[in-house]
Amino acid sequence: MGLRKKVSLAVVKRLPRYYRYLSDLLKVDITRISSKELSMRMGITASQIRQDLNCFGGFGQQGYGYNVEYLYKEIGSILGLNNNYQAVIIGAGNMGQALANYENFEKRGFKIAGIFDVDPELIGTRIKGIEVTHMDKLEEFMQKTKIDIGILCVPYEQTPAVAERLARLGIKGLWNFSPMDLKLPYDVIIENVHLSDSLMVLGYKLNEYKEMKKNKKEQKT
Amino acid sequence: MGLRKKVSLAVVKRLPRYYRYLSDLLKVDITRISSKELSMRMGITASQIRQDLNCFGGFGQQGYGYNVEYLYKEIGSILGLNNNYQAVIIGAGNMGQALANYENFEKRGFKIAGIFDVDPELIGTRIKGIEVTHMDKLEEFMQKTKIDIGILCVPYEQTPAVAERLARLGIKGLWNFSPMDLKLPYDVIIENVHLSDSLMVLGYKLNEYKEMKKNKKEQKT
DNA sequence: TAGATTGTTAATCGATTAACAATC
DNA sequence: TAGATTGTTAATCGATTAACAATC
Structure with a gap:
């Protein structure tokens, strides 16, 4: 795998979705699919699918x-699922426990190697x-075990x-569940899960929808 | 609030982030801020901040x-946080419990009114x-209580x-934690939290970073 | 071979950034 | 008033879509 042009985040974020749909196809024993057919299932254009995939290589075959x-x-x-990434969960509260119990991660090649907390x-x-x-x-623990990912489920105040601390210990990536943007003076890759941001976006959409309906009504009168 | 041009999702998704930063400013008693200063704190352009805000109105003052x-x-x-949205959590497993216990939601005006499960x-x-x-x-329950939002924390197979069922009961929005895209023949607003998608994006970035470093090394030799 | 569908280039569309007149 | 900073228009950049030649 040589030098390849930087792929935009927009494309990268669609990859897991492709992965899910392909997994579903496999489950129902569909062995081949055209960009057209997949585009209809996914509700995006066939063109986009072909463009996205061709960022990484020609995986298809003309006429097939x-x-x-x-x-x-x-x-x-491409998503690095073969890398057997090892993770530690920091914070064994509800969220930490939920993540530890989530089967999907191990299935995707992410292994929870340790769980830490301070609560006796x-x-x-x-x-x-x-x-x-x-x-x-x-x-x-981290000196004797190779850990790639830290999963941050600690209270807001402790998060930074x-x-x-994890960055100093050489962690490569952080999966952050606190509603804040981490700034670290280290080469650490940060992926945020901002649940309350997501909920607020839902709030926005509900609001928007309500107003849209109200305006429709007003137009009639 | 009259008819207003449809605001792009890109802008909407930035709103909670603005909201967080403003909340932090309030906490340290900063009463005024310029787009320039905010842009430096947030790591985006001042131009973008002004454009974003002006989708909703002129909230600033020249020279100030x-x-x-x-x-x-x-x-x-704008995010609908004054609407006192009422929610039910479906699925009281680890994730459902984690969400029920998450203080932030109530603080943002979302109220958990009920929790449902089938496990005796x-x-x-x-x-x-x-x-x-x-x-x-x-x-x-839903006939006697006005519920706006359903929070889906049930196992994969049960989710659709x-x-x-919630849609038929007139739910307005669904906050979906299952790794699938819901398709419903109803006017329901869906906001997904695809945790494993997020983790896979982290996997991608770690991979990319590793290769970038490898290539740098190869260049030297 | 003919038909289908990719990989890829070109055209369009939308989002971000720059510039600046308006105005506090 | 002079200085600062917005609101907004224009320019640029990037992402999506369309088109089509290449090819299985």
């Missing part, structure tokens, strides 16, 4: 379309077979300090 | 900038004071059926 299994595997590889009530308990360990042991 | 509290409240109102172990238990009720009682 795409082999579903092949394309599925290729996208999986939680230390020593097991979540999905993994013992919750005290944060004091974090450095020790914990993020920095 | 923006009044933080006023702008904060305006954006809150869970029925009758209380989460943040709200009793987990059996799904059989959902129709009854539950979504349809």
Whole structure:
């Protein structure tokens, strides 16, 4: 895999969606698909699908379309799902527990290798077979285990300090669940899950829809 | 509030971020801010901030900038945070519990009015004071309580059926945590939280970064 | 071979940035 | 008033869509 032009984030964000749809096709034993057919299922243009895929290579065949299994595997590889990324969850509260129990991640090649917290009530308990360990042991743990990803589920106030601590320990990526933008003086890749942002966008759309309806009514009178 | 041109989703998705930054400014008693200053804090252009805000109205003042509290409240109102939206959580597993316990939502004007599940172990238990009720009682509950939003935290297979059931009961919006795109023959606004998509994007970025570094090394030799 | 469908170039559309007159 | 900064128009940039030659 040589130098390849930087792919835009818009394209990258669509890849997991392709991956899901291809997975669904495999489940119902569809072995080939054209960009046209896929575009109809996904509600996007065939052109966009072909453009997106061609950022990474020519996975299709003229006159035939795409082999579903092949394309599925290729996208999986592009998404780094074969890398066996190891993760630690920091914060074993509700969200940390929910994530630890989420089957999908392991299925996608992300392994939870450790769970940390400071609450004495939680230390020593097991979540999905993994013992919750005290944060004091974090450095020790990360020295002897190769960890790629830190999953941040700690309270808002603690988040910046914990993020920095993980960065100093050489973490490569952070999956951040706190409603803030992390700024770190390290080469760390940050992916945010801003749940309340998402909820507010829903709030906006509900509002917009309500007004649209009201305006329609007013037009009639 | 009259007819206003449809605002692009790109702009809408930035609103919660503005809202967060303004909230932070308020916390440290900053009462006014220019688009320039805000742009530096947020890492975007001042031009974009002004363009974004002017989709909704002229909230600033020439020579002065923006009044933080006023702008904060305006954006809150645009996001529908004054609407006192009522929500039900469907699925009281880890994710449902995590969301029920998440303080931020109530603070943003979203109220959890009910939690439903089918697991006899869970029925009758209380989460943040709200009793987990059996799904059989959902129709009854929604007839006597005005509910705007359904929060879907049920297993993958159940999701489409539950979504349809809520839609039939007149739900206005769905906040979907299953890794699938809901298609409903109703006027329901859907906002997805695709956690595994987000994780895969992180996987992609880690991959990309690794290759970038490798290429740099190869260039040197 | 003829038909189908890709990969890719060109055209269009939309979003971001720059510039500046309006105005506090 | 002079200085600052907005609101808004114009220019640029990037992403999406359309078109079609290449080719299976």
